[in-house]
Amino acid sequence: MPAAMPISPASIQNLLENQNVQQLESLAQAARKATRQYFGRAIGLYTPLYLSNYCSSHCVYCGFHSHHPIKRVKLSAEETDREMRAIAATGIQNILLLTGESPQATPLDYLKNAIRLAKKYFQGITLEIYPLSNDGYRELYLEGADGITIYQETYDRSRYREVHLAGQKTDYDFRRNAPARIAHAGMRQISLGILLGLGPLAEDLYALYSHLREMEQSFPGVEYSLSFPRLRTINSQNFAGTAVDDTTLVKILCLTRLLFPRTGINLSTRESAEFRNRALEIAVSRISVGSRTTVGGYLEGSRENAPQFDIADERDAEETLGYLRDHGFDPVFTDWRRIANT
Amino acid sequence: MLITLNGQDKPVADGTTLIELACQTGHPPERLVAELNKAIIAREQWPRIALKEGDSVELLTFVGGG
Amino acid sequence: MSDSLLLAGKEFSSRFLLGTGKFPNKADLKTSILASGTKIVTVALRRIDPERHQDNILEYIPEGITLLTNTSGARTAEEAVRIAHLARAAGYGSWVKIEVINDSKYLLPDNAETVLATQILAAEGFNVLPYISPDLYTARQLVAAGAAAVMPLGSFIGSNQGLRTRDFIRVLIEEIPLPVIVDAGIGAPSQACEAMEMGAAAVLVNTAIAIADNPPLLAQAFARAVTAGREAFLSGLPEKREQAQASSPLTGFLHP
Numbered sequence: 001m002p003a004a005m006p007i008s009p010a011s012i013q014n015l016l017e018n019q020n021v022q023q024l025e026s027l028a029q030a031a032r033k034a035t036r037q038y039f040g041r042a043i044g045l046y047t048p049l050y051l052s053n054y055c056s057s058h059c060v061y062c063g064f065h066s067h068h069p070i071k072r073v074k075l076s077a078e079e080t081d082r083e084m085r086a087i088a089a090t091g092i093q094n095i096l097l098l099t100g101e102s103p104q105a106t107p108l109d110y111l112k113n114a115i116r117l118a119k120k121y122f123q124g125i126t127l128e129i130y131p132l133s134n135d136g137y138r139e140l141y142l143e144g145a146d147g148i149t150i151y152q153e154t155y156d157r158s159r160y161r162e163v164h165l166a167g168q169k170t171d172y173d174f175r176r177n178a179p180a181r182i183a184h185a186g187m188r189q190i191s192l193g194i195l196l197g198l199g200p201l202a203e204d205l206y207a208l209y210s211h212l213r214e215m216e217q218s219f220p221g222v223e224y225s226l227s228f229p230r231l232r233t234i235n236s237q238n239f240a241g242t243a244v245d246d247t248t249l250v251k252i253l254c255l256t257r258l259l260f261p262r263t264g265i266n267l268s269t270r271e272s273a274e275f276r277n278r279a280l281e282i283a284v285s286r287i288s289v290g291s292r293t294t295v296g297g298y299l300e301g302s303r304e305n306a307p308q309f310d311i312a313d314e315r316d317a318e319e320t321l322g323y324l325r326d327h328g329f330d331p332v333f334t335d336w337r338r339i340a341n342t
Numbered sequence: 343m344l345i346t347l348n349g350q351d352k353p354v355a356d357g358t359t360l361i362e363l364a365c366q367t368g369h370p371p372e373r374l375v376a377e378l379n380k381a382i383i384a385r386e387q388w389p390r391i392a393l394k395e396g397d398s399v400e401l402l403t404f405v406g407g408g
Numbered sequence: 409m410s411d412s413l414l415l416a417g418k419e420f421s422s423r424f425l426l427g428t429g430k431f432p433n434k435a436d437l438k439t440s441i442l443a444s445g446t447k448i449v450t451v452a453l454r455r456i457d458p459e460r461h462q463d464n465i466l467e468y469i470p471e472g473i474t475l476l477t478n479t480s481g482a483r484t485a486e487e488a489v490r491i492a493h494l495a496r497a498a499g500y501g502s503w504v505k506i507e508v509i510n511d512s513k514y515l516l517p518d519n520a521e522t523v524l525a526t527q528i529l530a531a532e533g534f535n536v537l538p539y540i541s542p543d544l545y546t547a548r549q550l551v552a553a554g555a556a557a558v559m560p561l562g563s564f565i566g567s568n569q570g571l572r573t574r575d576f577i578r579v580l581i582e583e584i585p586l587p588v589i590v591d592a593g594i595g596a597p598s599q600a601c602e603a604m605e606m607g608a609a610a611v612l613v614n615t616a617i618a619i620a621d622n623p624p625l626l627a628q629a630f631a632r633a634v635t636a637g638r639e640a641f642l643s644g645l646p647e648k649r650e651q652a653q654a655s656s657p658l659t660g661f662l663h664p
Contacts, residue, residue, distance in 0.1 A: 021663060028658040217583070247662045274661075282658050348455040368461040375453065375498040382497045400455060402494055406437070406465050407452025407478045408427035408507075408565070408592075408614035 005210060007259070013202040015251055024251065031254035031283045034261045042330045044264065044286040046094035046124065047087045047317070050295045050308065051075050051114055055100030057130075057167030059153070061198060061231055063293075063308045064100045066167060070306035073295040074105055080114055084121045086298040090317035092289055093333040094124035096149065098308075101130040101169050108136055115143045123334040126189060130168055131178040137185035141341050147189025148182045150175070151227065154199025155207030163198060179211070183219035186341065190215065191266065193227035196244040196252070205252065209259060225264030225286060228252055230271070246275060250282065257283040269293075269313040273323075276313055280329060290317035346398040354393060361388035367401060375402045411642065413610050415587060416503075416535040416556035420447040420474070423604065424634040425589065426627065427478075427614025428465060433623075438468040440617060440627035450478045450505055450612070453491055453498075476503045476537065483510040485524035492529050504529060505559065506538040515565040519546040523553060530554030539591055542576035547584045558584055559612065561592035562603065566615045568595025571602055581607040597626075597633030604637025605645060 052074040053064045075083065087095060097114050099106040111129060118125045127140065128149040137148065154160050157172055164170050179190050192212055194204045212224060230244050256265055267276055267284045269291040276287060292298055293307040324331045343356050354363065360383060364371045376383050377400040383391060412419040426446040431437045441449060451465055469475070477495035482488035485508060492504045508521040522538045523546060530536045535556045540546050542560035550558055560577050563569035570593060571577065581588045587609030594600050600611045613630055620626040
């Protein structure tokens, strides 16, 4: 019989409140040991490309939400192609394609076209987009997508309602059930996560871990990873409910690594170079490299539009790769080469 | 007439029924299972089944096993 | 709250199953059953010997014990199904342990044929307990087929080597939403206890008891070991602690 979760929201809360410096160090040592054992020093690399900031949802914490008077931009096929070429020139082989929540501006065909273009340059293609139906995910998969990133943001229903005011994003269950649809469609990789600082932390962690276990039970062949983006300022405005400090994030990374030794843990450029460097030593297995969170932005002189969030690690690909190599990490550009998705 | 019982030739009187054959073994019939020509015969039917020349009967019972 | 063993919707007060094979003295079998408190015993079906009359094993099995007919002798799914049908015709209920072995050297079960037999018999309403080499994919297929439990072997039949397959049994306990009953190779009560501490639902023992000098006493010991292991599991055993590594601090940067 599958065992109950070995921790509870209360025990997570205890961990978060524990001030003992020695115990934190032991926790980190144990997490590092597990990471070395299951991942070695391999760090998976990817770069995100925002295709569009059109959005019809209103998530109060996001730089792209529908009520922001930002300039709405969507990459044409030609622009997409040029941006992708620029990213590929840095040597990165995995791309994450992102859009706002707008099925009207960036419908399925638009996404499929983007995948088609990405296949020319990248071995690994994942997307972070609005939730689709089973059929929608299936079409993306058959076009050549390897995986989907989708964060529930918070699993607390009433907080979810408070921060998601309009649009498709208000449908909590459609979003929460998306991972199962994604797996049904045949996708190989699924990345889940919560937005730290948005909802009740211990409860959200517990819910995220439970969701992952559920998915592992039902879809054991999928490669899972988790992310813990911290709510950050957007053009220096702060939307966090409760601040999540560095120590807390380190505890979360350690706990996650120990509970799920084989699950990938991703840390994006929301975090500073210094923090990412430290976290790489402990529990992280995947990082974004040389990121821009504006639409496009990889071509010379094209940082014209509003970012989704402020980037803290501004190192470009070359600098980041240099750091990894200098510190004995094993940067992984490709896990496999695609033949075809069937 | 000649029938086969548990893989071995056995002469029996013409018109012997399955129940009579079972009783001849010395095992209480309620502990036995019977197959006639590869078909399982329910115990209630045994009095009504008259054996014919060449029939193959399997009589089995429970024994110790792991 | 009751901690009965729940199999196919029926409750059993003991998590210790006894095999009835190889007992030199049948009376010992009856005493062993009573001393251990077991509620499920396995039996096999064999041709009677028309020339000799033997005491029937059923004489030595008290009332109220569930008979689990073992399809031993079957080398294919088809043969296992036939044996199950025969057992049902005997009027002793629909509990069957599928044992399909086509290997006389190691007596390892044929997982694929076992899955086939389970699919057929479960659909016919049998309560099927399949005996397998502990393999996750096989176990998942058995869940889908409607098995009432999975019975992974601990080590080779009759070897008394204990839980050689413990890591793989642990995977099944973790991943399979059916009772996991460890069967085969359990030679000592401590091994049965270990299986229960790991979270097994029950344990089946035959050879160790049948060939002991004092089968009823050993059967009782096994039953107690099963209870002890189960209680340990329910109480939540403490984790074995790792030693702390002496190495450069990873988290010093958080509190400069």
